[in-house]
Amino acid sequence: MRAPRPVLAVAAIAIAYVALPVLGLLQRMPWSSMGDLLARESITRPLLLSLLVSGIAALVVVILGTPLAWTLARVEIPGRRIIRALVLLPMVLPPVVGGTALLFALGRRGLVGQWLDRWFGLTLPFTTAGAVVAAVFVALPFYVIAVEGALESGSDELEQMAGTLGAEPMRVLRRITLPRLLPAMGAGMALAWARALGEFGATITFAGNLPGRTQTLPLATFLALESDTEEALALSLVMLIVSLAVLIPMRDRWLPGRRPER
């Protein structure tokens, strides 16, 4: 199909819209001192912590989100629409509000948090685990929406058939549903991971800011902007590279409706 000109023109504007800020960032980069900057502990520490936190968060999201998406798509549970809206809420909620809500729930004086503290001596704020909790909170809906969408658009004929042939529900899930769901799971995980990596508001509100423990890349970047612009730029470059390194291969392999490019 030949592309209509106006469509191409608007698409070009859209590309520029995203590319321009990135270019703006790149042209300000202190390239000559980049080597020294990138070796600084104030950059390597938040990088490693961010990879750890977003990686664990992505795993937790898959573990929690897959059964949730399946339930929402396949089971007639009462109040499904309300539950779905609730699950998607963190996508719309300002992350700072999410972080405050987490504090009221899991903080030392929170709804559940006070009992965690009293019974197990467990407190989440100001810990790396707290940063993971915040990241999972904001990233979960991105995974659920991708996987649930795939479950609903795909037919469940094969599953029905396997059921009629006498396969146990768990076996149907494992042998038929899950393998066909893998691309959507991959795409959802990539989105959730990306959201977790960029997470700022909920993390700083719920988990606080301490280098090596809760100071992830976005937090380190924000603070560096207050004091050391070169370092902030180097941190932004690191985020840019890490994000693209994960998103480019995933985009080709996993995003819905796309064949791998040859």
Add this chain to the structure above:
Amino acid sequence: MRGLLLAVLMASTLSCGGPGDDDLTVFAASSLTDVLPDLAEAFQEQTGTTITTVFGGSNHLAAQLNDGAAADVFLTADVRLLEQVTTVNRSVSFASNRLVVAVPEGNPAGVSSLADLSRPDLRVVVCDEAVPCGASTSEMGVTIEADSREISVRAVLSRLAMGEADVGVVYATDVTAEPGVEPAWNQLESCPCVTYTAGARTYWALPFLTFLASPPAQEILAGHGFSTRTPG
């Protein structure tokens, strides 16, 4: 298209204010959050000029001003920042503040001295060194085993008020403003101290600077726990 752009540009230039425009925009350090509305109200009663306030970390606000944010006055605890953004060569120091060691109401962790700031079993929250309150905190001459370094003094205050932190370092005026937080002990002579300076960025901001140093404004500041200018 070009005409439209031009119109938008002109409108935004005009709305930046000019002589006879009865509105001032004031960028202020977050530790002035409670006192500035009172000052603005008194100023409006006196002169009829309304004040729009924007609060934030001093460095953050300074960066915004350097990037072209329109403000007539910048109130900050860091004079060096003021020099970077003041376009009109006029500034006035109008109040000072001091750091205190603060705890949640009732002092549940029994904090009693500066040394408690280095106790690893306590949850200690201070300002990050990138913001002015954090820079002052590091001048206290005590090792701090922080569990979190917050991006503004108000964030530290909120940690204390919510009971997430056992002890923190905030400004004396913050303790006055937040009923859920109290000084860990009587710290009347505590320091380091910070001085707030107002910088004018436009000529029509000058009356506000004069007002800040005037007795009515100084009275309001004192009422909020600030140390005010010595007369003369």
